[in-house]
Amino acid sequence: MINSTQKQVIDLIKRSKKILVLPSAPPDGDSLGSAIALYMSLRKLGKEVTVICSDPIPEVLQFLPNIKAIGNKVVSSTDFIITIDLKNAKVDKINSAIENNKVNIIITPKEGRFSESDVTFNRGEVEYDLVITVDCAELKQLRGFYEQNVELFHQVPVVNIDHHISNVHFGRVNNVDIMASSTTELLVPLLEELANEEKIDLIDEDTATLLLTGIITDTGSFQNANTTPKAFDVAAQLVSYGARQQEIIQHIYKTKQLSQLKLWGRVLSKIQVDETYRTVWSVVSQQDFKDTGSTEDETGDIIDELMTNAPGAEVIILMKEKQDGTVSVSVRTTSPSVDAAKIAETFGGGGHTQAAGFRINDRGLRDAEYDVINSVKKYQTERLGLTSLAQKQVVDQTIYGTPQFEITAPKVEQPKQPQPQVPTQPQVSVQPQNQTPVPEQTQPQSQGLAQPQVSVQPQSPVQTPQSEVPQFPNPQMKRRRKKRPVSTDLNLKPQTTTENPKPIASTSSASTQTTPTPGIIYRFED
Numbered sequence: 001m002i003n004s005t006q007k008q009v010i011d012l013i014k015r016s017k018k019i020l021v022l023p024s025a026p027p028d029g030d031s032l033g034s035a036i037a038l039y040m041s042l043r044k045l046g047k048e049v050t051v052i053c054s055d056p057i058p059e060v061l062q063f064l065p066n067i068k069a070i071g072n073k074v075v076s077s078t079d080f081i082i083t084i085d086l087k088n089a090k091v092d093k094i095n096s097a098i099e100n101n102k103v104n105i106i107i108t109p110k111e112g113r114f115s116e117s118d119v120t121f122n123r124g125e126v127e128y129d130l131v132i133t134v135d136c137a138e139l140k141q142l143r144g145f146y147e148q149n150v151e152l153f154h155q156v157p158v159v160n161i162d163h164h165i166s167n168v169h170f171g172r173v174n175n176v177d178i179m180a181s182s183t184t185e186l187l188v189p190l191l192e193e194l195a196n197e198e199k200i201d202l203i204d205e206d207t208a209t210l211l212l213t214g215i216i217t218d219t220g221s222f223q224n225a226n227t228t229p230k231a232f233d234v235a236a237q238l239v240s241y242g243a244r245q246q247e248i249i250q251h252i253y254k255t256k257q258l259s260q261l262k263l264w265g266r267v268l269s270k271i272q273v274d275e276t277y278r279t280v281w282s283v284v285s286q287q288d289f290k291d292t293g294s295t296e297d298e299t300g301d302i303i304d305e306l307m308t309n310a311p312g313a314e315v316i317i318l319m320k321e322k323q324d325g326t327v328s329v330s331v332r333t334t335s336p337s338v339d340a341a342k343i344a345e346t347f348g349g350g351g352h353t354q355a356a357g358f359r360i361n362d363r364g365l366r367d368a369e370y371d372v373i374n375s376v377k378k379y380q381t382e383r384l385g386l387t388s389l390a391q392k393q394v395v396d397q398t399i400y401g402t403p404q405f406e407i408t409a410p411k412v413e414q415p416k417q418p419q420p421q422v423p424t425q426p427q428v429s430v431q432p433q434n435q436t437p438v439p440e441q442t443q444p445q446s447q448g449l450a451q452p453q454v455s456v457q458p459q460s461p462v463q464t465p466q467s468e469v470p471q472f473p474n475p476q477m478k479r480r481r482k483k484r485p486v487s488t489d490l491n492l493k494p495q496t497t498t499e500n501p502k503p504i505a506s507t508s509s510a511s512t513q514t515t516p517t518p519g520i521i522y523r524f525e526d
């Protein structure tokens with residue numbers, strides 16, 4: 001059974017002859033899988049279909065059936081029309097000449113004069129009768145295609161098929177389901193209904209492979225939290241249609257260039273962990289791409305790698321410096337109660353509850369990192385009800401603009417007993433492995449994370465070499481710290497019983513690690 005929105009989509013498709021399909025950019029397995037699956041099925045229905053993606057296709061997706069069907073610009077309807085209003089003058093003759101790479105159009109008036117205000121510009125008639133956007137939350141994700149073809153979006157009905165929570169419903173028909181694992185999952189019932197009504201087989205092995213690619217890539221191969229029972233269901237259905245699951249896995253997950261492995265190594269070695277705020281993050285700079293000989297799209301699944309390597313973390317962030325100097329930020333959360341889309345919205349981005357992203361255009365990687373992490377800390381402070389110690393730290397950062405040092409909440413021994421009874425996991429678990437229930441804590445600031453495996457937190461009083469201490473990315477750090485009154489530092493920790501404030505007051509950068517005082521570990525960040 002299809003709902004009324006799906007029915008509207010099907011009716012529009014059946015009525016149209018020339019259909020333009022637009023996947024969101026940057027393209028991924030879901031947007032491309034959706035676009036080409038539509039291309040192939042709609043052509044079977046006798047439609048003329050054009051797929052346009054302005055961004056380059058990632059190397060890893062070149063194996064997709066019919067990938068060559070994707071063009072990067074509209075090839076027709078590009079006529080540019082200059083219109084001159086004749087209310088002020090009549091035309092005697094019109095000449096045109098091309099000179100020095102410029103075209104001059106010479107209009108000689110019979111009487112009166114032409115002025116600039118008589119001239120308007122238009123484009124040629126739009127020949128499409130339907131636009132379908134796939135996996136696209138808002139029109140700016142079409143990378144300039146909307147801005148360059150605004151009139152097209154006004155003249156032609158737009159069908160918006162998507163699963164992003166941030167979708168702004170820009171279409172005439174919005175087939176948006178935020179519970180769907182992927183856009184391809186939404187296409188399956190549409191194509192089945194169309195096939196049924198038109199009495200034609202639409203989902204062949206290639207189309208099924210394209211549709212399954214969307215589900216596999218958007219669920220991180222059925223590992224992410226959006227792996228719903230429905231996602232398994234539709235995937236199984238697609239396999240029965242002949243989807244080549246092994247081919248997808250082989251190309252997307254088992255073929256890694258040496259350059260990519262090097263890049264991953266670099267990013268993983270730069271992981272930073274903040275246990276108080278349950279946040280794990282890493283950054284990739286242009287230098288990293290250069291040094292490892294890798295390309296920007298090879299960061300692909302690093303964020304998923306960060307997730308599996310950081311049990312106990314709630315917010316996982318990867319910041320990537322793009323070639324144009326902007327910073328693209330991916331946010332993942334390990335529980336639906338931590339809203340990735342909300343974190344992204346602070347920076348004008350959006351996405352799903354557990355996977356979102358945004359771009360920062362006006363500052364470099366270091367400043368972006370600083371601002372993003374501070375913002376996440378504020379979010380977590382409110383969410384976790386962090387008071388006293390951690391809250392103070394955030395307040396301090398607001399006042400002083402930079403953290404003086406990281407304070408790690410005292411380690412509370414995880415009680416061996418009673419561990420909450422962990423229910424036996426079903427065979428096909430959709431539970432991320434890092435969501436092991438944590439025993440209830442009474443002190444909010446000492447809520448124990450499961451100790452991350454990649455923790456940079458020293459576990460013993462052994463001196464840590466400075467190079468291993470994560471660098472907080474603010475160059476102003478030292479100067480600001482000197483200005484800071486020592487007493488404030490000490491007041492941060494009312495429960496500390498230390499009599500020896502020296503290590504905290506010290507501004508010597510030689511010592512990055514104080515002697516741990518009872519129950520508290522200080523960790524300087526610079």
Ligand SMILES: [Mn+2]
Nearest residue numbers: 030135182183
């Ligand atoms: Mn998607």
